[in-house]
Amino acid sequence: FVVIGRLVPEKGISRVIEILGDVRKEKPVHLHIIGRRERSAHAREIGELCRRNRDWVHLEGEKYGPEKAEFLARHKYGISGCRNEAFGIAVAEMVKAGSLVWVPDGGGQKEIVAHPGLVYSDRDHAVSLILAALGEPAAAAALRYHLEARADLFSSGRFAEEMRGIVRGFLAEKHVRFA
Numbered sequence: 001f002v003v004i005g006r007l008v009p010e011k012g013i014s015r016v017i018e019i020l021g022d023v024r025k026e027k028p029v030h031l032h033i034i035g036r037r038e039r040s041a042h043a044r045e046i047g048e049l050c051r052r053n054r055d056w057v058h059l060e061g062e063k064y065g066p067e068k069a070e071f072l073a074r075h076k077y078g079i080s081g082c083r084n085e086a087f088g089i090a091v092a093e094m095v096k097a098g099s100l101v102w103v104p105d106g107g108g109q110k111e112i113v114a115h116p117g118l119v120y121s122d123r124d125h126a127v128s129l130i131l132a133a134l135g136e137p138a139a140a141a142a143l144r145y146h147l148e149a150r151a152d153l154f155s156s157g158r159f160a161e162e163m164r165g166i167v168r169g170f171l172a173e174k175h176v177r178f179a
Helices: 013-023 041-052 065-073 089-096 109-113 123-135 137-154 156-174
Strands: 002-004 031-034 057-061 077-079 100-104
Touching (some): 002 089, 031 065, 065 089, 077 123, 089 100, 089 109, 089 137, 123 137
Parallel strands (some): 031 057, 077 100
């Protein structure tokens, strides 16, 4: 599993560690935390959680560009702990990388995954959804197929083409012509 986010309370990193700790009672998963190491009491708490669980929780620090994309592509699963993320670019990045990604029921990130099997309401619900996918290859394949179909929605190419369309529409309304 991968979680992406700054080490601040609202990102819910400790919640993710708790969820996956429960999953580990049945399945041997591990977690990589990608994000900026803040200088705060909360970041120190996360660091301590990582140390106590160092056999399966790895604090990776910041990753950008190709390094981040390659890292995500090497992992099958993603998770978010942020309850009310406005959009969730990290979730979109993980979906684009081909990961199954579970998100809390709040904010825009649930619109990214757009599937009840990937949206959890609380810790126990998250554990049950994850274990259902990990325990049933056909269910995991169906979820992965669903997310593959959604991945193009978050591509830079699509974004650029939609922006060009908006500009063309605006210019057409104003009767502006370019050579």
